Amino acid sequence: MKVFDYVRPASVAEAIAAAAAPGAVYLAGGTNLLDLMKGETLRPDRLVDVTRLPGLDRIEWLGDGGVRIGALVRNAALAHDAAFATAYPAVAEALLSGASAQLRNAATVGGNLLQRTRCAYFHDPASACNKRQPGAGCDARGGENRLHAVLGWSEACIATHPSDFCVPLAALDAVVEIEGPAGRREVALEALHRLPGDTPERGTALAPGELIVALRLPGEAAGFAAHARYLKVRERTSYAFAVVSAAAALRLEGGRIRAARLALGGVAARPWRARAAEESLVGVEAGEAAFRRAAEAALAEARPSGDNAFKIELARRLVRRALALAVAGTPARIPALPASPFPSVAGARHDA
């Protein structure tokens, strides 16, 4: 590990000033950063420790019924906040389906939004990776790419975004509050993560030195609470990244869908909001035919980036399942095995 400079600013302004130095990175929970530093994937010159910045660890309810979540709120604290889980159950379910209890206790909301891809070629210094080293090439294209992107990828990069948390956030119009050298601004979560195009090294819309200070969910999104699910196909029961995941949220009126939200995870370099699929659902009767059309629409542009064609049909099926389960209704409590497409195992449930 490289020898570096460590600063612990007392305010957001100080943090932004400290991060203006070249090679500076923010340190919050550290769950992703320390791992990247070990692998030489990331070699910062300066760590700006934001964990003790005041006021960023609060969950505040807003006038419109929405919520503002400080960037330093821990994943576990948010998932287990009863009011939050009641208003945004799919987000809580996604949080609890990710990583392990240890990591959820340490990881922060802000850091989770900036989680780096798990592409093995990005993490392997011996492999060519345009994301790590622009212009180097992409060894994943001809390599082991069973789990790589099927949407929004480019010849330059086929990596996926690994977050569970971000998938329902994208579906529910979450907004990210950012402070930076140029002042304060807001970005829709959907626009925070960038598709690779020709510049896969730029994974997010953040400018150098910018700091995520909070995440907002609009009150309108709480209107989906009765019919919202997050489902995740994974290759072991717990503590595994998604092969494909889906967040589905519906507002129903007499068997008809009044509003729909749908996003996919594990399929692209960003959580994939499926707007065409949402539109296809509005005003129609909730049922298998509608779900099938929505699934087709959601994956209409999908194409394999390698040995991963199966993910396209798998994603369609997961969309249908997520919509069907959303219609069936949000469970009173989050299942013992969050986001499992299997019926809940008997026994305890999470008290979210």
Next chain:
Amino acid sequence: MTLRLRLNGRPVQAQADPAMRLSDLLRDVLGLTGTKIGCNAGDCGACTVLLDGRQVCACLVPAARAEGCDIRTVEGLAEGGALNALQAAFLRHGAAQCGICTPGMLMAATDLLARLPTPTEAQVQDALGGVLCRCTGYRKIIDAVLDVAGPSPPVAGAMGARLPKVDGPAKLTGAERFGADALPDEAFLTIRAIRSPHAHARFTLGDFAPLLAAHPGLLRVLTAADLPGARVFGIYPTGKDQPVLADGLVRHRGEPVCALLGDAATLAGIPEGDVPVAWEPLPEVTFAAGGPDLHAHAPGNVLCRGLVARGDPATGFAAAAARADIATATGFVEHAYIEPEAGYARRVGDGMEVVACTQTPYMDRDEIALILGIPPERVRVIPTAVGGGFGGKLDLSIQPLACVAAWLTLRPVRMVYGRGESMAASTKRHPARIAAAAAADAGGRLTAFTFHGDFDTGAYASWGPTVANRVPVHAMGPYAVPHVRCTTAALHTNGPPAGAFRGFGVPQAAIAGEALMDMLAAQLGLDPWDIRRINALGEGSTTATGQMLGAGAALPECLDAIRPRWQALRQEASDFNRQAGVLRRGAGLACMWYGIGNTSMSNPSEMVIGIGADGRCTLFSGAVDIGQGSNTIMVQIAAEALGVPPEALNLVSGDTKTTRDAGKTSASRQSFVSGNAARLAGAALRAEILRRANAGPEAMIMLHDGRISVVSGDAATILDPAAMAPDAEGLVLRGEGRFDPPTTALDAHGQGIPYACYAFAAQAALVEVDTALGTVRVLRIVAAHDVGRAVNPTLVEGQIHGGIAQGLGLALMEEYLPGRTDNLHDYLIPTIGDVPEIETILVERPDPLGPYGAKGVGEPALVATAPAILNAIADAIGARLTRVPATPDRVLAALAR
């Protein structure tokens, strides 16, 4: 910076780099090595501690984050020197095997129990889901947490007692010393190997002078030119082929080309790219496509072949009413022990002392002697506790480079693998490509079996010959077949060296063989149980090598014991499947057999037990306990033979200077082979004591207050060890035992007696398949195992649970891809949520040759699981997977066919 925190209730102050990992702060600065490092990535949870009462991975907590916080580690659990209730429950239930994950499990459970004193099983699984265990299969850990308030019943007797592990308490308090915990401060010099990023390449080393000049803490760079003795090593005396350091050519990704020697901080600060190595990549020889010869001694890249032939398969196929054919494939599987390889070496006079984790101290000793060019007597190997092995610590790891560096510099040198290095540099399970066929008559009796398996042995030989020889003996499964032809080839590729991994190729073969049994049964309209029972090897059966089996062969009994459970699982699956929907359940059955000990080879074990002048009785056991419990098993058997309670014995374990060669902890041989040596040693000491006391064989021996009482009827004789003359080893009375299983060589057709003892088992699995998404959940496993006699039923169950978990991983999720899965989040092993309820049925029909009838169970536990799960998937979806792991893409592809 100066950090202030509370550690286990006490204020602590330490100097630390703010970005130092909390795990390193605890271990290296504060000296608390109970917190283990398995991955440094938050993937394994071995470093779990409580930070302000909540479980976190200490490896991902920057030290600065811990400032002002309350930290609790495993060292803070014991109360007043005694195990707390949770630790006691772990001990009672056998929840710690190797013990490397145990601190993490205990801390995660402590967090849970503080919030939910009486959790449900699902809550335990949720709370402990971030700690990986490779030994236990998790079931006994769940039992222990659920039974935290339960009583500890007294344990009486030796053989058959559920004796808590003799080394258990140390594993529960953090006191146990694994490879990375045993490093003395003076061994601060560290080795960092520079490894090939290419599977096949020529390379040239550049001038190291600028690197040395730029880094004053870099002492020297070792290259192949520095090696004092043999430049290659290997398992077999002939055919040593694996370079200590490659010399201009690498044959697998991860092969070391040079080694930096210096202090750890200096080495960590040197970017890989600054080390002058010029690479010229070469075309890769793959298992799928082959390629030019990698070794002159292996034309066609064939390392070796194996054969067992009996009768005439053509005749058997011609006479058959049913015939089934199958082609199966498996990939590399990683051992994924949670303890990466670690240890240190130091030169002592003209000799070498190595303290490291290993499964085979005596082989290590001999190999290190060759590498240093000195006689084996001048090498002493002192094994540390082993944090899981499963065959992967039978090959040398850190020893060659640490020893060479210590030898050349005259200074103690340490080497500690990181997770990525451990996975890149260590051996793997052989990928297999199998074509097999079986036939049966109308009554279901097998008439013929043919099998050919190619096994990818990777770049170097390692244990490839063992796999090639063991598989043909076992490939037809535990069934009587008159006409058999089984062949194997171990093929070199530019993959990682494939070596020993729990089962030596037999698990791969069983996937094919047990599928054929179900396919034949389906053709003949027989229940899968019936066709297995009809053909089961039992007492008096003749195997395909022409060996007549004795009274210990108990597969019929295993099948009879499992039958009601099998029928219930079948019924449950068919009841469930009456409802419409995408979920389908299936039940699968598989049998296995496994020869205990090495194949047609002398593999003796020697044990010594003695009494010192102080009256203390000590068992000197060279059998290395890798978590399976051989320390406890040897004590129980020796105590039984001596006629004293196990608590009366002290144990000195596995040190090439102080114990005799007990052979490898491998091939499921320690209970059977070393157990016999322990029994003979105990019996010899008993005979000597009785002779001195002039007492008959029924007399009772009691050790107390430094004296030996021999009671026979109303008469008691007291022997006083203090009055006896000690021998050179300080013993006044001793017994020695040696056992070598009686086997014969196999002839040109593979005929002979390859093993003195076989273990048998039948396992049944109930699975649920989501036919829309291709996911599989195992709902239940029933395992009936012929164990001869359970020396310690808790430990036997623990072996079975752990083997089943590894078999489940093989079936459903594990495949190692060099360079792509060198961590524990891309290489998936089962978590606590993946292992279902397991019912174990111990079939105890004593083996005539076993110690008190006992036989091995370590590998037998794993072999039948993957085939049972795959048969259950086939039952559920009506399509058979022939390639593992059964990931969703493969299940969906099978459904689409």
